[in-house]
Amino acid sequence: MELIFEKHIKKYVNATQSEIEQFYDLFTLRKLKKKEFLLQKDDICSFKAFITKGLLRIFHIDINGGEQVLAFGIEDWWIGDFDSFYNLKPSDLYIQALEDSEVLLLSRENEAFANEHFPFSEKLFHKLLIKSHIALQRRVIDNMSKPAEERYFDFIKKYPQMAGRLTNIQVAAYLGLTPEFLSKIRGKLAKG
């Protein structure tokens, strides 16, 4: 079992070592090369992915070809398309590795099995979802109430590790800005 996984579970719930190992056995390792896709539009998302290595993004492409990033994920985070996963709907999102990455995939069937057999499993997913939901609510409010520059500074303050691994274009597609605008902000910042 990978240490990062074990630590992650213990951070959220009480479970015995043996339970965590059995839970871990329900996941499948998937290695991705940089730029490789884990999910493409019209696929049904058949997994929740726990990231043990690398950096991924989940994003949307609009009718004009513009990209909107719903989320980035690095080590110790989860990534997946909930709507497609739970409602068995063809996804309208893409998940792509931005670095060589490794993820542990939990299928719908194995999640159901885990929730039935391990008392901590549902609690874990509920806690994780509360955390994600709070972050997403904050983002909706900030997008409407804060100027772009402030949102960029919030982003690098909140996710310093991640910000250093992303290009201007990627961060701009998360914040809903043009890359040119973001580059101007970064230029101002560099000048102090």
Add this chain to the structure above:
Amino acid sequence: MELIFEKHIKKYVNATQSEIEQFYDLFTLRKLKKKEFLLQKDDICSFKAFITKGLLRIFHIDINGGEQVLAFGIEDWWIGDFDSFYNLKPSDLYIQALEDSEVLLLSRENEAFANEHFPFSEKLFHKLLIKSHIALQRRVIDNMSKPAEERYFDFIKKYPQMAGRLTNIQVAAYLGLTPEFLSKIRGKLAKG
């Protein structure tokens, strides 16, 4: 027990009549006059509220006095500030009745009691949260990828009942538009 509550629970989970009644007894009824606040900034949100009657909004006021609506809630929906409720943080949001309303409040302690004693309780809240989270993800993507006019039409198509009970100003504060802009869209629509 109110029928709307009973029906709501049965829509999501399997529970006996007696269990639903015991669950219902954990809630407290609160009546609100139009414009009355259920939560104000700096309060700690001590409840999840199930709406049995009326219409409420949960919103933010920015440093310039602008209002941003995180969500509206009508009959058969829930409303609350998750961040404040789960993390015991002073809220930076307001919850206000936009019509005379009635809500059933579940306290943090009673939710914990319910999750411990009724097998369906945690399942219910997990399912509700998945649903909210998917809707919020959709909103984040739409806000970045769709023009205002399209988002307005999506809103009235998705929530026809609610749209008819809201003013331009309220819908604009949800969509992140100026009321003037929304009024222009509605004008165009009226002309056909």
